[in-house]
Amino acid sequence: MIQVRGLSKLYGKKVVVDQVSIDIVPGTITSFIGPNGAGKSTLLSMVSRLMDADTGEVLLDKKNIKKIKSGELSKKVSILKQSNQMNVRLTVKELVGFGRFPYSKGRLNDQDHAKVDEALTYMDLHDLEDRYLDELSGGQRQRAFIAMVIAQDTDTILLDEPLNNLDMKHSVQIMKILRRLVDELGKTVVIVLHDINFASVYSDRIVALKDGKVIKDGLTNDIIQSTALKEIYDMDIHVQQLNNCRICVYFNSALQGE
Amino acid sequence: MKIRILIIGLVVLSICSLFVGVSSITPMDLIDYQSEETQIFLISRLPRLVAIILAGAGMSIAGLIMQSLSRNKFVSPTTAGTLDATRLGILVSMLLFANASMLEKMTVAFVFALAGTLLFMQILNRIKFKDAIFIPLVGLMFGNILSSITTFFAYKADVIQNMSAWLQGDFSMMMKGRYELLYISIPVLIIAYLFANRFTVAGMGEDFSKNLGIHYRRIVNFGLILVALITVTVVLTVGMIPFLGLIIPNIVSIFKGDHLEKTLPHTALLGAIFLLLCDMLGRVLIYPYEIPISLMVGVIGSGIFLYLLFRRRAYA
Numbered sequence: 400m401i402q403v404r405g406l407s408k409l410y411g412k413k414v415v416v417d418q419v420s421i422d423i424v425p426g427t428i429t430s431f432i433g434p435n436g437a438g439k440s441t442l443l444s445m446v447s448r449l450m451d452a453d454t455g456e457v458l459l460d461k462k463n464i465k466k467i468k469s470g471e472l473s474k475k476v477s478i479l480k481q482s483n484q485m486n487v488r489l490t491v492k493e494l495v496g497f498g499r500f501p502y503s504k505g506r507l508n509d510q511d512h513a514k515v516d517e518a519l520t521y522m523d524l525h526d527l528e529d530r531y532l533d534e535l536s537g538g539q540r541q542r543a544f545i546a547m548v549i550a551q552d553t554d555t556i557l558l559d560e561p562l563n564n565l566d567m568k569h570s571v572q573i574m575k576i577l578r579r580l581v582d583e584l585g586k587t588v589v590i591v592l593h594d595i596n597f598a599s600v601y602s603d604r605i606v607a608l609k610d611g612k613v614i615k616d617g618l619t620n621d622i623i624q625s626t627a628l629k630e631i632y633d634m635d636i637h638v639q640q641l642n643n644c645r646i647c648v649y650f651n652s653a654l655q656g657e
Numbered sequence: 658m659k660i661r662i663l664i665i666g667l668v669v670l671s672i673c674s675l676f677v678g679v680s681s682i683t684p685m686d687l688i689d690y691q692s693e694e695t696q697i698f699l700i701s702r703l704p705r706l707v708a709i710i711l712a713g714a715g716m717s718i719a720g721l722i723m724q725s726l727s728r729n730k731f732v733s734p735t736t737a738g739t740l741d742a743t744r745l746g747i748l749v750s751m752l753l754f755a756n757a758s759m760l761e762k763m764t765v766a767f768v769f770a771l772a773g774t775l776l777f778m779q780i781l782n783r784i785k786f787k788d789a790i791f792i793p794l795v796g797l798m799f800g801n802i803l804s805s806i807t808t809f810f811a812y813k814a815d816v817i818q819n820m821s822a823w824l825q826g827d828f829s830m831m832m833k834g835r836y837e838l839l840y841i842s843i844p845v846l847i848i849a850y851l852f853a854n855r856f857t858v859a860g861m862g863e864d865f866s867k868n869l870g871i872h873y874r875r876i877v878n879f880g881l882i883l884v885a886l887i888t889v890t891v892v893l894t895v896g897m898i899p900f901l902g903l904i905i906p907n908i909v910s911i912f913k914g915d916h917l918e919k920t921l922p923h924t925a926l927l928g929a930i931f932l933l934l935c936d937m938l939g940r941v942l943i944y945p946y947e948i949p950i951s952l953m954v955g956v957i958g959s960g961i962f963l964y965l966l967f968r969r970r971a972y973a
């Protein structure tokens with residue numbers, strides 16, 4: 400279980416993450432939402448130790464993550480960042496294979512190969528597995544990165560806008576897979592999303608950030624409410640019930656409320 | 658690019674190389690251990706071959722590691738100032754110790770090579786404009802500055818003559834007793850192979866490395882130490898061999914990708930083959946004289962380098 404305690408980040412005098420304390424509930428999907436520049440990526444980077452915090456600490460099973468060996472941590476928490484420039488010429492399969500690095504240091508055994516194969520199947524990448532990354536489309540490459548993180552097989556998976564560049568079909572597919580990882584394998588997923596309807600339909604909990612502060616933290620149904628959303632995004636968002644799903648309508652405020 | 662074909666190619670070329678030269682030696686001559694031919698063979702031909710193979714493999718691997726760690730395909734000992742820093746180091750060792758032994762030269766040159774390369778990597782981190790072609794240009798300028806400093810002080814101290822020996826790579830002087838330092842590169846290459854996967858991960862960038870549990874800085878610094886060690890042993894024994902570390906890894910990358918554990922053997926073999934070919938050409942073209950290998954590699958290498966540049970443009 401990950402607990403965030405009083406975490407802050409400053410750039411110069413500007414506070415971009417401000418005294419954030421949250422618990423990531425194990426065995427759930429938690430969505431981070433909020434406007435551009437709210438501090439979602441910065442928070443996620445600090446939780447995953449890619450970035451040092453200025454104040455506060457992150458606890459993994461009651462232990463400060465800074466005290467955990469990086470080799471150990473990489474078997475427990477994985478992260479995929481928002482933008483990934485990589486100019487290494489690897490095939491999709493090789494890349495996904497490196498997801499197993501924490502376990503095998505690159506010399507894959509049978510179990511590793513099975514995990515790689517499984518991740519490729521999940522991400523629908525078998526047709527592309529021998530293609531080089533620089534010969535793929537943006538969305539295909541994004542799927543390869545997600546497959547790599549899935550192959551890493553950590554209890555906690557942190558994803559920063561993984562649906563970037565993806566078409567609707569693959570977005571839905573990925574959210575379903577994340578759901579399966581949580582429901583069937585008991586994993587914990589934290590995901591930054593801009594499309595609040597994906598957050599609404601697929602996540603158990605939502606954490607909303609604004610100006611570096613957590614302004615909402617609770618169950619999805621409690622946060623996907625017009626009043627709460629107005630507070631987060633400063634705009635009128637109409638919420639409709641559609642086959643058990645709560646759908647937000649925000650494309651054109653003139654259409655709302657009829 | 659099959660590993661088997663490369664090995665066969667290297668073996669065939671090696672045999673040819675052993676029997677090409679001013680004094681003709683045939684395999685039959687070697688049956689008599691006491692013969693003059695056998696002596697030439699053991700004192701000159703064999704060391705020359707070993708030196709070429711080790712230098713060719715070493716410089717290519719050094720370039721491969723640098724390209725991976727700097728995440729730039731055009732960074733190599735030639736284009737990052739490593740070679741020039743090494744020369745400056747050799748000069749300093751000659752000025753510090755009157756009759757510098759090989760070990761003293763090596764130690765000082767190693768410190769300089771490492772410092773120069775680290776400095777270049779720092780410059781690389783600071784540059785905002787990370788164009789793949791701009792970076793090696795900065796490296797070449799950086800190298801030229803170091804080179805000017807070297808020339809200036811060498812001139813002042815009147816050791817220009819002595820220094821120019823380290824300027825041009827040359828195998829014609831490879832004799833027993835002059836090339837053994839190159840053996841250091843054998844364990845270094847083995848270590849490089851054992852760390853290949855870590856270098857590949859580091860090549861994915863700092864965030865990917867941390868996610869996969871690698872101490873990014875530590876691995877980068879360690880890789881650069883290996884690069885400096887290889888470069889120093891090669892420059893001290895053979896001299897400067899430009900471009901090799903640039904073109905060989907790039908050619909292999911085009912065909913085999915950047916999974917270092919898979920491409921490292923290919924890179925080493927192709928580097929040795931290429932250098933061997935250049936050496937034989939240099940020996941045959943103006944027979945019975947020799948074109949220095951640095952010149953041969955420089956001419957052929959810069960041609961291939963230009964081709965790679967334009968090829969990249971076409972794909973960009």
Ligand SMILES: Nc1ncnc2c1ncn2[C@@H]1O[C@H](COP(=O)(O)OP(=O)(O)OP(=O)(O)O)[C@@H](O)[C@H]1O
Pocket residue numbers: 410415433434435436437438439440441442481
């Ligand atoms: N290196 C930096 N130097 C200065 N300010 C920065 C730096 N990186 C981020 N910031 C600022 O920190 C704030 C939070 O950035 P962050 O990337 O965490 O936002 P975000 O919520 O992920 O936004 P988005 O939805 O656009 O991805 C922004 O105001 C940004 O301008």
Ligand SMILES: [Mg+2]
Pocket residue numbers: 439440441481559
């Ligand atoms: Mg972000």
